[in-house]
Amino acid sequence: MNMRSSWLKETGQTREDTRLTQIGATTPANTVEAHSGILPGSYEGLHRLSGFWLGNKDAMTGTLHGGRAVIQGPGGQGVYPVALTSPIDLPFAPGDAQYGRIDLVVIRIYDGLYDASNRYDAVAEVVQGVPGPTPAPPAVPAAGLPLFEVTVPAGASAGNGGINWGTALKDRRTTVVSVGGILPAVGEVRRGAYPGQYQDSTDGTLQRWDERDWVSYPRAIGGIAPAGAITNGSYVGQYRDTAGGVLQRWNGTVWQPAAPYPAYVENRDGGSTTSLTYTPTLTGRPPAPLAITFTAPPSGKVLLAYGNSAMIERNGTGQQFTSVRVTQGATLVQDATDEFAAKAAGANHTSVSTQLLLANLQPGTAYTITAVHRVKDATQPGWFDHVFIRVDAMA
Template structure:
């Protein structure tokens, strides 16, 4: 059928029509495919004893997309009570990895002769470096379980280290889902968001990128000095290395640069600390300038710093900011210690 609707025609609505209609409210993975995954908080697997060959799966819900054909639609599956799963004894001398899955059988697509959902343990192949078995169509991986050589009801499985959580999560259309569990989900469209360990990420059409890149802080306790009236990135007195920070420009195109040092000046010199900004290819964007500098005017010592906004950056591009220093009086030394640069992306 080319065009379908649901709860519209007086009769003739198929189960496939209904599944496709329900999928409209779910986060998408493709034009006709909903994102697979669990409802957060359920389907937890725990061993029933410190060792043994049985584990218990707690109640929960999972959305299993039908992947036999493009227009199969998805299946909401509920496990409504604790369920015991039994794992086969281990190989005599080799370990293996088993997989715990939720699988949907629909004979209209798979020829299985049944219409049901099931919890299954797929037994892996014993090997010196075992891998988990492949997940079949119309199924969702929940866990992988390492079965040691010689495991049995008497010897058992050490559950605390054997279980690898592969649960993925889903949400309603437009919802923000946690990035966790098994095979990673690519984004379905540019502009989709997800939660990755408490940080918001955005799908740009090719990869997940942090919505707001990390703050970057660089610091050195090395002391250095100069008598030059031109800005230098390497302090020639004590031949210290340059201080620089590399960062990724956020979608807003703006960052806030904070930089400074514990500073001293001989005689009547004024000490300046500014910065040079370059692209990843080395093209200069901003040169050091007294207008963008922290300044110690006159003899003595002080901790100085300043904050300067930088905009019109290319989102996602990588830049390097490098500290630069000078004295106001040729031949008169200025000193810099405990130098730092901090880059804060602006939301």
């Protein structure tokens, strides 16, 4: 018989059975049970998993190729090691006249000490699904290891097209390794069994189980995750590179520049106003206000610098003021005041600027700074040119 097992039959286990199936590979599912799965490996080392591959022999017959696996029995049955040493053929029943169905190829353990089969065998078999408009695969039998789902079209038969082997298969195989081994992940992503367990993920990233999630290797050791490797951080203080080459730090909610660079905006077009109250609009300049949005750093403090080139028109005896308005969404955080304004007076061109420490911001929250202007005398328009705003994060 091609399918071998050990510690299953009441009598008749041979030394060859034992040699072939004592594989020593169990990935823990808990303290007393193991995951069912297939030992990884392939000819020439070309693939993660080649064991128990299902190919096609003819229109309605598949060929299951060799491999080794372990199957966890229900309850206290323990783990059954099995080995298929040469290919076997698996026939599929003809398709239903009206609907397609999904069959399941499994390796199944029959153990008469625990079930009503009165058998002691490890077998590969096809569990036939139920035809329907939207068919679903059948349940995996107790002490069974799923290998492939196979879609059987309506009316399929040896003389009527049969199974489309190119599209009919869905691979359900999973891998197992010994305790402490690095699992080459295939198929279903299982939760880890213990902190410090490692797996090689399907995208080729080495990962470590951290009690809740599989954490990619550069994150687990405090290294800098490569650009595109992760979306959300795993812990506060984690670093990642970006496609633009900016080093970022995870603050628990969002990614922020690790070394925040200044945010800066300017408008080199001049404009004037006669408004006695602060306004973001200047006549002669594009109507859009000069504004900048930034994300508050972990300290919640930024240093604002703002100003412009200024001149009072006409007789030059008036005064003009440039200040800023701070908003968070639709909420006004700080309104413009003369106290924090860059002030100018006279008919000569003058460059004026000032600085303002803005504190008590919510880290990781976006704020908007808008430049606003006014004059002291409405009869003497103020001219504002090359207006700028700069925001520097503070520690």
